[in-house]
Amino acid sequence: MSVSDFSLTPLLPVFQFCPQCGEKSFKPNSEKSFGCTNCGHLYYINPGGAVAGLIADLDGRLLLVKRAGNPGKGLLDLPGGFVDLGERAEDALRREIKEELNLEIRKMVYLTTFPNRYFYKNVQYFTLDLAFICIPESIETIKAADDVAGFEFFQPDLIQLNEIAFESIRNMVKLYINRTKS
Ligand SMILES: [Zn+2]
Numbered sequence: 809m810s811v812s813d814f815s816l817t818p819l820l821p822v823f824q825f826c827p828q829c830g831e832k833s834f835k836p837n838s839e840k841s842f843g844c845t846n847c848g849h850l851y852y853i854n855p856g857g858a859v860a861g862l863i864a865d866l867d868g869r870l871l872l873v874k875r876a877g878n879p880g881k882g883l884l885d886l887p888g889g890f891v892d893l894g895e896r897a898e899d900a901l902r903r904e905i906k907e908e909l910n911l912e913i914r915k916m917v918y919l920t921t922f923p924n925r926y927f928y929k930n931v932q933y934f935t936l937d938l939a940f941i942c943i944p945e946s947i948e949t950i951k952a953a954d955d956v957a958g959f960e961f962f963q964p965d966l967i968q969l970n971e972i973a974f975e976s977i978r979n980m981v982k983l984y985i986n987r988t989k990s
Pocket of ligand 1: 826827828829830831833844845846847848849
């Protein structure tokens with residue numbers, strides 16, 4: 809994915825009205841901001857924080873979840889989600905993995921980041937996705953919650969990358985697979 813894939817173009821239909829003066833005079837005025845031609849208001853589009861966890865079982869198989877909703881309904885994903893306002897990335901990942909899979913994380917180690925785009929209800933969101941390798945307290949408690957359609961452990965070299973919902977997650981899984989080879 810190149811930087812040009814992260815243009816503001818998908819936001820044009822929904823970001824037309826200035827949030828300050830209400831006039832239909834809101835336009836991109838740089839590659840990362842909107843400006844109002846009426847009142848001069850400026851609004852920067854920055855990436856939101858999101859987290860993903862790489863969890864393997866004792867045989868080195870990687871845990872992937874199946875997405876219950878759009879975007880990417882039915883496709884594969886890593887457990888994780890958006891970081892809430894004021895929340896640390898590590899706490900967000902612990903919370904999401906507990907919510908989605910009923911797993912407590914004993915240890916997590918930062919791996920990498922990748923940018924992502926997330927299209928939801930007509931709005932394009934831009935995220936910066938942080939990946940952590942996670943060691944659960946025990947894999948025994950695992951149970952899929954309502955917000956995931958299921959989970960499965962995959963032998964790394966048998967993962968079909970085109971069945972993964974997002975570019976950032978594909979890149980993380982690719983990096984993980986390459987590390988397991990070396
Ligand atoms: Zn304005």
